Amino acid sequence: MIGNKEIDKHNTLASTRVLDLTDEKGFLCGKILGDLGADVIKIEKPGGDAARHIGPFYHDIPDPEKSLYWWAFNTSKRGITLNIETRDGQEIFKRLAKNKNVVIVESFPPGHMARLGLDYTELSKTNPGLIMASITPFGQSGPYKDYKASDITINAMSGFMYTCGDADRAPLRFSIEQTYPHAGLHAAMASIFARYYYQLTGEGQYIDVSMRDCLILGFIPSVAYTTGVNVQRPGPFVIRYLRKRNVFQCKDGYVSTHIQLGRLVDKTIHLVDWMHEGRMDKGLKELDWTKYENTNTSQEQIDQWDEIIGEFFLTHTKDEIAEGSLGRDIMLFPVNNAKDLLENKQLMERNFWEYVEHPELNTTIIYPGKPFKSTKDRWRISRRAPLIGEHNKEIYIDELGFTNGELVKLKQGGVI
Amino acid sequence: MKQALSGVKIADFTWVAAGSFVTRILADCGATVVKIESSSRPDPLRSEYPYAENIPGINRSATFATYNPNKYGIALNLNTSKGQDIARRLVKWADIVTENFSPGTMERWNLAYSDLVKSKPDIIMLSTNMQGSTGTYAKQPGFGNMLQALTGFTALLGWPDRGPVGTQLAYTDYIAPYYAAIAIVLALEHRQRFGEGQYIDQSQLEAGISFLSSPVLNYTVNKVIDGAMGNRCYYAAPHGAYRCQGNDRWCAIAIFTDEEWESLCKITGSRALTENRFATLLKRKQNEDELDRLIEQWTINHRAEDVVEILQSSGIAAGLVETGEDLHRDPQLKHRKHFWFMEHPEIGLVSSSAPPFRMTKTPPRPRLPAPCLGEHTKFVCTEFLQMSETEFTELEKEGVFR
Numbered sequence: 096m097i098g099n100k101e102i103d104k105h106n107t108l109a110s111t112r113v114l115d116l117t118d119e120k121g122f123l124c125g126k127i128l129g130d131l132g133a134d135v136i137k138i139e140k141p142g143g144d145a146a147r148h149i150g151p152f153y154h155d156i157p158d159p160e161k162s163l164y165w166w167a168f169n170t171s172k173r174g175i176t177l178n179i180e181t182r183d184g185q186e187i188f189k190r191l192a193k194n195k196n197v198v199i200v201e202s203f204p205p206g207h208m209a210r211l212g213l214d215y216t217e218l219s220k221t222n223p224g225l226i227m228a229s230i231t232p233f234g235q236s237g238p239y240k241d242y243k244a245s246d247i248t249i250n251a252m253s254g255f256m257y258t259c260g261d262a263d264r265a266p267l268r269f270s271i272e273q274t275y276p277h278a279g280l281h282a283a284m285a286s287i288f289a290r291y292y293y294q295l296t297g298e299g300q301y302i303d304v305s306m307r308d309c310l311i312l313g314f315i316p317s318v319a320y321t322t323g324v325n326v327q328r329p330g331p332f333v334i335r336y337l338r339k340r341n342v343f344q345c346k347d348g349y350v351s352t353h354i355q356l357g358r359l360v361d362k363t364i365h366l367v368d369w370m371h372e373g374r375m376d377k378g379l380k381e382l383d384w385t386k387y388e389n390t391n392t393s394q395e396q397i398d399q400w401d402e403i404i405g406e407f408f409l410t411h412t413k414d415e416i417a418e419g420s421l422g423r424d425i426m427l428f429p430v431n432n433a434k435d436l437l438e439n440k441q442l443m444e445r446n447f448w449e450y451v452e453h454p455e456l457n458t459t460i461i462y463p464g465k466p467f468k469s470t471k472d473r474w475r476i477s478r479r480a481p482l483i484g485e486h487n488k489e490i491y492i493d494e495l496g497f498t499n500g501e502l503v504k505l506k507q508g509g510v511i
Numbered sequence: 512m513k514q515a516l517s518g519v520k521i522a523d524f525t526w527v528a529a530g531s532f533v534t535r536i537l538a539d540c541g542a543t544v545v546k547i548e549s550s551s552r553p554d555p556l557r558s559e560y561p562y563a564e565n566i567p568g569i570n571r572s573a574t575f576a577t578y579n580p581n582k583y584g585i586a587l588n589l590n591t592s593k594g595q596d597i598a599r600r601l602v603k604w605a606d607i608v609t610e611n612f613s614p615g616t617m618e619r620w621n622l623a624y625s626d627l628v629k630s631k632p633d634i635i636m637l638s639t640n641m642q643g644s645t646g647t648y649a650k651q652p653g654f655g656n657m658l659q660a661l662t663g664f665t666a667l668l669g670w671p672d673r674g675p676v677g678t679q680l681a682y683t684d685y686i687a688p689y690y691a692a693i694a695i696v697l698a699l700e701h702r703q704r705f706g707e708g709q710y711i712d713q714s715q716l717e718a719g720i721s722f723l724s725s726p727v728l729n730y731t732v733n734k735v736i737d738g739a740m741g742n743r744c745y746y747a748a749p750h751g752a753y754r755c756q757g758n759d760r761w762c763a764i765a766i767f768t769d770e771e772w773e774s775l776c777k778i779t780g781s782r783a784l785t786e787n788r789f790a791t792l793l794k795r796k797q798n799e800d801e802l803d804r805l806i807e808q809w810t811i812n813h814r815a816e817d818v819v820e821i822l823q824s825s826g827i828a829a830g831l832v833e834t835g836e837d838l839h840r841d842p843q844l845k846h847r848k849h850f851w852f853m854e855h856p857e858i859g860l861v862s863s864s865a866p867p868f869r870m871t872k873t874p875p876r877p878r879l880p881a882p883c884l885g886e887h888t889k890f891v892c893t894e895f896l897q898m899s900e901t902e903f904t905e906l907e908k909e910g911v912f913r
Contacts, residue, residue, distance in 0.1 A: 167724035237846035248830030251763035300872035308867030319835025321573035351660030428661035433730035441648040461731040466690040
């Protein structure tokens with residue numbers, strides 16, 4: 096069942112096999128389960144997933160074996176090619192799906208798996224313990240189920256985008272796709288919940304994940320429902336009772352903090368003390384901060400303070416501000432980019448980064464590490480993302496018992 | 512109705528969003544969660560905007576109510592030794608303990624993992640902190656809407672000709688809690704199989720970075736630093752949100768293929784768009800400012816809803832930039848019964864998003880509105896802890912349940 100992967104008897108997921116039919120919408124689901132120890136098989140169409148064409152690429156070489164996007168989200172998976180549009184492909188997939196302890200995750204348009212005879216109803220007839228998760232933009236049924244969608248349109252329809260960006264310009268999405276990992280994470284979590292239930296009862300079930308619903312961040316609809324007012328785009332500010340700047344320019348970049356009043360006013364006092372040391376507090380040190388609350392302070396007052404604080408930050412670098420705020424108990428973080436993350440002291444101290452070997456390129460590449468640590472830790476990147484069809488022989492010959500000759504026929508028939 | 516986590520018991524010391532979301536998703540899926548607060552240290556979300564009818568009150572924050580359904584609530588003064596005793600009885604009752612105070616807080620109450628394993632060796636405990644429970648920066652305070660900056664998200668949201676802005680929400684709070692929930696349920700299964708508990712230490716920073724794996728690799732491999740680029744996408748054009756008729760109404764449009772591009776040209780009827788300088792993706796990327804201007808010349812004359820409908824009917828990815836109000840009118844969300852409406856004793860009807868997934872055998876479902884402060888103190892003590900009425904009344908008199 097586990098193939099050539101090292102068996103960890105103490106890993107609860109080690110006996111679970113995941114059949115991963117997803118495109119970019121769902122890659123993270125299989126990665127999470129794989130990094131946690133499940134035996135994940137990424138099933139691609141012959142020639143490889145279309146998502147292998149998503150950049151960026153290793154050394155800018157646009158090759159399906161060199162997509163960094165694909166690598167990033169397909170670690171700890173083995174890979175086979177299989178054309179499930181063919182009868183032979185469907186037969187093979189059904190054989191893989193009828194074992195115990197199987198989770199299928201897919202992200203085809205609603206109805207696609209049913210047309211191939213591979214939907215949950217069909218597959219669970221021979222395997223009532225089967226767990227299957229589908230990831231689609233809007234869910235399996237309903238008036239928008241067949242809507243064409245991409246990351247930006249899903250963001251738009253979630254209500255989140257309307258609240259992001261500057262008031263005088265268009266609503267914004269993140270410049271890195273976020274709907275995909277949200278969907279993958281929720282699919283992984285729901286699958287883990289379903290597995291828990293399966294372990295107790297032997298019953299499998301079907302999970303329907305809507306990508307758009309993942310991005311409906313509760314605060315936005317809740318405020319509209321309670322107040323009748325829509326949360327607006329504040330630019331680099333946060334707005335609760337008052338509009339407070341949350342992103343400030345500094346000497347060599349940006350930092351993030353906003354003025355705290357009331358319960359947490361001591362954090363503001365600590366910042367003002369620091370400004371006072373550099374004689375840049377412009378009288379803020381003299382104020383009795385304890386009398387200011389969010390409810391009794393004017394917007395003009397906040398704007399004025401924000402300006403004075405902004406002038407102080409402009410005289411310091413990101414690193415100076417980050418380190419200075421730590422010792423002084425101030426709520427403040429630098430606006431990091433990828434380079435800053437790699438140089439971040441805290442992440443190094445916690446051994447966050449993973450060094451993953453890419454033997455075919457004779458190189459080791461640094462990847463993000465554990466999303467949580469535990470005293471019974473089982474998380475690890477057990478292998479880099481698979482090459483196209485890398486484990487065909489392992490799965491088709493060693494496990495399913497096909498002969499070399501049959502494999503050649505399947506290859507010529509466009510099945511694998 | 513059966514639920515996936517029915518019977519799982521959680522002593523929940525978490526507060527604000529990063530903690531509350533962990534136990535909320537577990538409660539939505541059937542776990543019994545007892546949220547432990549005190550009137551001297553209530554969950555700060557209880558004073559979070561907005562209050563019902565704009566009237567302040569410890570039980571009137573719609574945000575708290577939205578984030579905490581399906582939990583029982585007890586008030587317990589943890590600064591008293593009897594309060595700590597009750598907390599330990601709750602731990603004894605529970606399978607799981609969760610907390611997200613700044614590192615060191617649980618120690619002060621004698622409720623650290625090292626204290627709890629002594630009386631309950633197989634306890635599962637989660638600590639989730641901004642930067643984890645170890646390391647130089649572990650104790651640095653902050654909120655998620657600043658942590659998104661540290662994680663790398665803020666730098667990726669903004670216009671290239673202006674500075675980055677990030678979101679106004681605690682964005683990492685919508686990522687880390689779901690990894691934590693995975694960790695907890697795997698730990699439960701581990702305990703069932705091997706009889707061992709465990710301590711889970713989550714850094715919300717580390718969990719958040721997983722969503723930025725591709726820019727991380729772009730740097731570690733190519734030394735390229737990705738930044739904010741407005742709404743643009745390297746391999747699609749037009750790709751953005753376009754202003755439509757009305758007050759601040761927008762439609763997102765994404766064109767990836769030549770076929771979609773030709774359909775869009777036909778629908779707009781714009782002669783300028785059919786010019787050679789927009790004929791291929793590379794040409795459209797080259798002339799993207801002008802392209803966006805022309806697209807908006809068309810959208811501005813139409814209702815956003817109409818733009819979506821006509822583009823969708825031609826197979827083009829388009830979506831209304833929905834507001835909070837739009838979400839409550841959205842027919843697809845109605846079809847999925849996305850919003851749970853629960854009657855809260857002080858707020859009235861509260862709208863809360865269901866989890867984004869449906870499960871056929873064990874559906875997540877609304878059972879209880881968010882607790883008022885200390886609402887279930889007596890119920891939890893007498894039912895879950897089997898405390899006698901006499902003992903409860905005595906402790907109450909001593910001020911333990913405040």
